Amino acid sequence: MKIDRIEQIHDLLKKNRSISLNDLCDTFGVSKNTIRRDVAELEKNGIIRKVYGGIVLNEDESGAPEPFAYREGRNVDAKKLVAQLAAEQVQDGDVIYIDSGTTTMHMIPYLIKKRYLTIVTASVHVINAAGNYPGLNIISTGGTLYMPSNAFVGPSVLSALQNYNLSKVFLASTGISIAHGATNASPLECEIKRSLAQKNAESFLLVDSTKFDKASLMTYCQLSDLDALITEREPAKEYVDYFEKHNVRLILP
Numbered sequence: 001m002k003i004d005r006i007e008q009i010h011d012l013l014k015k016n017r018s019i020s021l022n023d024l025c026d027t028f029g030v031s032k033n034t035i036r037r038d039v040a041e042l043e044k045n046g047i048i049r050k051v052y053g054g055i056v057l058n059e060d061e062s063g064a065p066e067p068f069a070y071r072e073g074r075n076v077d078a079k080k081l082v083a084q085l086a087a088e089q090v091q092d093g094d095v096i097y098i099d100s101g102t103t104t105m106h107m108i109p110y111l112i113k114k115r116y117l118t119i120v121t122a123s124v125h126v127i128n129a130a131g132n133y134p135g136l137n138i139i140s141t142g143g144t145l146y147m148p149s150n151a152f153v154g155p156s157v158l159s160a161l162q163n164y165n166l167s168k169v170f171l172a173s174t175g176i177s178i179a180h181g182a183t184n185a186s187p188l189e190c191e192i193k194r195s196l197a198q199k200n201a202e203s204f205l206l207v208d209s210t211k212f213d214k215a216s217l218m219t220y221c222q223l224s225d226l227d228a229l230i231t232e233r234e235p236a237k238e239y240v241d242y243f244e245k246h247n248v249r250l251i252l253p
Contacts, residue, residue, distance in 0.1 A: 005028055005030075005038060006041055006042060008028070009038060009039075010047060012024075013047075013048060013057040017056060017057050018051070018054060018055065018056040018057070019055060020054035021039070021053060021054055022053075024038075024054075039055055042055070075208050075210055078208040078232045079102060079103040079106055081232045081253060082207070082208055082230050082231060083106035083107045083206065084106075085230050085252075086104070086110075086170050086204055086206050086251075087107050087110030088110075089204060089230075090114055090117065090168065092114055092115040092116055092117065093115070093116045094114070094117055094118070094167045094168055095167050096119055096166065096167060096168045097119075097120045097121065097161075097164075097169045097170065098119055098120075098121045098126050098170050099122075099123065099169070099170055099171045099172045099193065099196065100123035100125070100126075100150070100172065100189065101123070101149075101172020102172070103206045103207065104123070104171070104172045104206055105123060105125040105129060107126075107170065108129040108130050108132075108136070109129070109133075111133075111136065112133045112135060112136065116137075117137065118137045119136060119137065119139070120141065120161070120164050120166065121138065121141070122143060122151045122157050122192065123149075123150070123151045124145070124151060124152070125151075126138075127140055139164070140152070141156070141157045141161065142157070142160060143156045143160075144156075146186070146189070149186065149189060151189065153186075153188040153191075153192060154188070157192050158191065158192060158195055166201040167201055167202065168201055168203075169196045169197070169204065171193060171196060171197065171203060171204065171226075172193075172205075172207075173193075173205060173216075174211070174214070174216045175211050175214030175215050176205070176207055176211055176212060177212070177213050177214065178223065180215040180219050181219045181220075181221055182197075182205055182219065182220055182221050182226075183214075183216040183217070183219050183220070184216050184217070184218060184220055186217075187217070187218055190218040190219075190220045193221070194220040194221060197220060197225055202228070203225070203226050203227045203228070204226070204227065204229070204230055205223075205226050205228070205229045205230065206230050206231075207229065207230075207231055208231060208232055209231055209232060209233040209235065212235055212239065223242065224246035226248050227248065228248060228249035228250070229243065229248055229249070229250055229251065230252075231250075231251075232253060233252070234250075234252055
């Protein structure tokens with residue numbers, strides 16, 4: 001409930017740019033103390049700043065990545081299904097890269113029965129999840145911790161990735177479209193994703209159905225550059241036709 005309310009406050013600010021605390025209390029039917037806690041969370045993540053009697057949207061926030069915790073709580077069942085379908089593409093002996101994202105992170109529990117599997121990742125969530133399964137061989141890229149995605153970024157990540165011969169790459173995106181391809185809100189992450197999409201490895205993009213027809217700040221690859229796209233529901237006909245035309249496998253339940 002708290003995450004949902006914070007998301008709704010964020011959406012209201014995108015429309016109105018500012019809002020009073022009293023209006024927030026009336027809108028959500030909660031106490032001022034509850035709203036103050038929500039405001040503190042938004043302020044901590046750099047989304048808003050407080051003014052007398054209310055809050056305003058940070059001027060530089062419109063293109064900023066949404067905090068991981070907000071995205072993590074959305075469409076969890078769909079994301080887990082997509083992650084399970086992705087894990088089914090992994091074979092014993094593979095060396096795979098698992099991208100940072102709220103869908104890719106769910107792959108780990110479905111990989112525990114694979115043998116001789118090596119997972120390379122910059123995602124703190126993937127590293128922590130894999131810690132519950134000592135049979136998995138995990139290689140962290142290292143780098144600078146980027147808090148909005150709980151992932152490592154920077155030149156050292158790109159340098160590390162040059163050292164590994166990956167067989168499969170599992171990518172995440174905050175929004176996709178035929179016109180703009182696979183997109184992400186963070187330039188730092190986009191640089192890494194672009195490098196991964198260009199590697200000599202089989203590339204899979206994991207997106208739930210809510211990511212279609214959306215575009216974030218930057219494109220890191222065209223959909224035609226992918227080997228496969230995994231989602232939980234058949235997309236619109238224009239996507240099905242596009243994937244068929246460009247020999248991109250569409251993997252569905």
